[in-house]
Amino acid sequence: MAILFKTNKQLESHIEEFLNSVSEGAIVFEQGVKCYIENDSENFSAHLKNINELENKADDLRRTIESMLYTHTLIPEHRGDVLGLLENTDNVIDTMKETLYQFDIETPDIPNALEKDFLNLTSVSIKSAEMLVHAIRAFFVEARAVKDHLHKVLFFENEADRIGNNLKRKVFQMDLDLSKKIHLRYFTLHIQNVSDRAEEVADRLAIYTIKRTI
Amino acid sequence: MLLIYLSSGLFLGWSLGANDAANIFGTAVGTKMVRFKTAAIICGVFIIIGAVVGGAGTTHTLGKLGAVNAIAGAFMVATAAGVTVFWMTKLKMPVSTSQAIVGAIIGWNLFTGSPTDYDSLKKIIFTWIFCPILAALFSMVLFSVVRFIMNRTRMHLLTVDKYTRIGLIIVGAFGAYSLGANNIANVMGVFVPVAPFDDLNVANLFILTGTQQLFFLGGLAIAIGAYTYSRRVMETVGGNLLKLSPETALIIVLAQALVLFVFSSQGLEQWLISHGLPAFPLVPVSSSQAVIGAIIGVGIIKGIRGLKYHTLGGIAIGWVTTPLVACVITFISLFFLQNVFNQQVSQNMSYLMDNVRLIVETLYATSLHKFPI
Numbered sequence: 001m002a003i004l005f006k007t008n009k010q011l012e013s014h015i016e017e018f019l020n021s022v023s024e025g026a027i028v029f030e031q032g033v034k035c036y037i038e039n040d041s042e043n044f045s046a047h048l049k050n051i052n053e054l055e056n057k058a059d060d061l062r063r064t065i066e067s068m069l070y071t072h073t074l075i076p077e078h079r080g081d082v083l084g085l086l087e088n089t090d091n092v093i094d095t096m097k098e099t100l101y102q103f104d105i106e107t108p109d110i111p112n113a114l115e116k117d118f119l120n121l122t123s124v125s126i127k128s129a130e131m132l133v134h135a136i137r138a139f140f141v142e143a144r145a146v147k148d149h150l151h152k153v154l155f156f157e158n159e160a161d162r163i164g165n166n167l168k169r170k171v172f173q174m175d176l177d178l179s180k181k182i183h184l185r186y187f188t189l190h191i192q193n194v195s196d197r198a199e200e201v202a203d204r205l206a207i208y209t210i211k212r213t214i
Numbered sequence: 215m216l217l218i219y220l221s222s223g224l225f226l227g228w229s230l231g232a233n234d235a236a237n238i239f240g241t242a243v244g245t246k247m248v249r250f251k252t253a254a255i256i257c258g259v260f261i262i263i264g265a266v267v268g269g270a271g272t273t274h275t276l277g278k279l280g281a282v283n284a285i286a287g288a289f290m291v292a293t294a295a296g297v298t299v300f301w302m303t304k305l306k307m308p309v310s311t312s313q314a315i316v317g318a319i320i321g322w323n324l325f326t327g328s329p330t331d332y333d334s335l336k337k338i339i340f341t342w343i344f345c346p347i348l349a350a351l352f353s354m355v356l357f358s359v360v361r362f363i364m365n366r367t368r369m370h371l372l373t374v375d376k377y378t379r380i381g382l383i384i385v386g387a388f389g390a391y392s393l394g395a396n397n398i399a400n401v402m403g404v405f406v407p408v409a410p411f412d413d414l415n416v417a418n419l420f421i422l423t424g425t426q427q428l429f430f431l432g433g434l435a436i437a438i439g440a441y442t443y444s445r446r447v448m449e450t451v452g453g454n455l456l457k458l459s460p461e462t463a464l465i466i467v468l469a470q471a472l473v474l475f476v477f478s479s480q481g482l483e484q485w486l487i488s489h490g491l492p493a494f495p496l497v498p499v500s501s502s503q504a505v506i507g508a509i510i511g512v513g514i515i516k517g518i519r520g521l522k523y524h525t526l527g528g529i530a531i532g533w534v535t536t537p538l539v540a541c542v543i544t545f546i547s548l549f550f551l552q553n554v555f556n557q558q559v560s561q562n563m564s565y566l567m568d569n570v571r572l573i574v575e576t577l578y579a580t581s582l583h584k585f586p587i
Contacts, residue, residue, distance in 0.1 A: 008372045075375045076246045077459050082371075141368045212371070 007072050014065050015140065018086060021058040022093050023133045025051055026126040029096040029194070033122045036103045037115050048100055055097040062086045081208040085136060088204060092129050092197045099190040108187050109180060117167045121191050124163055128156035128195035135205055139212065146209040153202040160195040164188050219285045220405060222292035224435040227401040229299060230311050231261070231439020234397065236448045237470060237501045238389035241463030242382040243448040247375075250445050256383060257390045257444075258437030264394025265402075265433030266426050271480040271496035272399035273406055273425070278334045280319040281407050287326070287559035288404040290551050291318040294544035295400070298536060307528075309536050310500030313342065315400040317537025321544025326560035341497040342533050345473055346507025353469035353511030360465055361515075378460045385468045392474035394433050399498045402432035462512055469508035470501060503529055 032047035069079045135149035171184045239253035282288045295314040302309035323330045411424035476494045486493040
């Protein structure tokens with residue numbers, strides 16, 4: 001029984017670390033996009049490295065959590081849900097890492113007139129991911145509070161869609177090569193993807209929370 | 215010879231353990247919160263303790279209903295109850311050992327011309343009806359309290375899991391104790407007046423009376439039933455039939471255990487009487503019906519609509535059909551045991567009725583006279 005209690009504590013801290021990684025990943029992603037737009041290549045590279053490490057750490061933690069849940073048959077009623085939750089949350093940080101890498105590989109040329117819009121879109125999109133992390137933390141400790149955070153996830157996802165659409169409209173109204181326009185549209189979509197992934201997890205979480213409430 | 219006669223009671227105990235242990239640990243094992251071996255060992259140990267320590271109260275009530283006073287008669291009463299349970303289970307009809315044994319005792323009373331104590335019978339029938347209702351009330355209160363606590367404390371899902379596991383084991387042990395105390399009368403009650411055991415001094419530590427030794431054997435039979443045959447029942451209950459969360463299961467097992475406890479605890483009875491409160495009658499009840507009552511209680515609180523009325527109807531029908539079937543089987547089989555196998559199924563009895571001492575010679579010969587071959 002003592003081993004079980006120790007495992008419980010370890011697992012709690014692993015879940016915390018996993019969520020911290022996602023949350024930190026969101027901040028690093030925002031900083032990375034900002035550095036790219038401001039042509040601060042040194043810090044951009046540092047953020048790229050950082051998000052890569054955070055994503056790897058999140059992957060390792062997720063696998064450890066999965067293995068511990070099944071080895072020690074913990075939370076048998078909810079472990080399927082918890083695994084689904086962690087795997088899909090992992091997709092959020094994956095998307096952030098992939099997007100930052102695309103900035104590094106494809107080096108999109110962002111006109112000065114659109115810099116503010118891109119920063120704004122990034123900020124709103126990662127807010128959705130941050131609210132998701134709050135909601136997941138609540139799922140583990142205070143199921144009743146989950147919906148207080150979930151509606152914010154959905155709000156910021158809608159907001160990201162709105163800003164993204166405006167941005168794309170602006171891009172296509174500018175006097176640019178079509179190839180450039182399409183390139184910028186893709187980057188808008190990549191950034192929007194972060195909040196889309198967060199919304200997908202939020203939808204699952206809403207169902208898991210109903211199951212979790214006695 | 216004694217063991218052959220006791221075998222029917224032991225078989226009844228075995229089948230009770232095989233079926234009713236699942237009411238206590240079914241969800242815990244089915245949802246993999248507790249390993250089967252852990253559950254079976256805890257269940258077995260506490261059933262035996264409950265039977266030996268707390269089995270006297272309900273046995274006394276069954277004894278008042280009809281004191282089966284010849285071992286062959288006791289054998290047939292327990293066999294008939296066992297056959298009834300087995301047969302009705304095969305026919306997928308709701309059945310309870312408690313109800314079968316009461317019917318069987320009345321069958322013996324009728325066959326031997328012994329009077330049935332209608333006050334005891336009324337008390338027993340009232341308790342059967344009250345049992346699922348009380349279980350529902352207990353589970354409603356417990357569920358509300360647990361939900362209140364869980365909504366107001368910030369407990370991690372894993373911490374809840376930890377406490378639920380501990381709770382399932384502790385409550386399971388209490389449930390096993392209550393099952394042993396309440397249902398041992400079904401298994402061994404009819405053998406009490408005819409048990410030939412002398413008091414046994416166990417290593418100068420404590421003395422086991424003849425009745426307690428009998429209860430120990432019965433408890434052992436229930437425990438063996440739980441260990442050898444309840445696994446599949448537990449996995450069915452936990453995995454398919456009820457679909458309870460471990461937290462809800464904890465509440466339901468506790469409600470059921472409390473019901474079985476209040477209907478078997480002499481200590482509680484004395485405490486209530488000493489405080490001028492009405493005491494619960496000490497009557498063997500059906501743990502399965504208590505579980506159904508408790509589940510309905512939680513359902514009511516959760517606001518679930520569409521209660522399965524045919525399940526409730528099944529319980530009510532079981533109150534009538536089970537004793538009736540057991541009574542008829544006992545009557546017929548006693549006839550054969552006495553007249554075909556020449557076994558003594560009852561002895562001389564004397565009854566004290568009001569101020570008139572009425573000696574009723576219901577001898578073996580008398581019975582023979584009544585039912586000639």
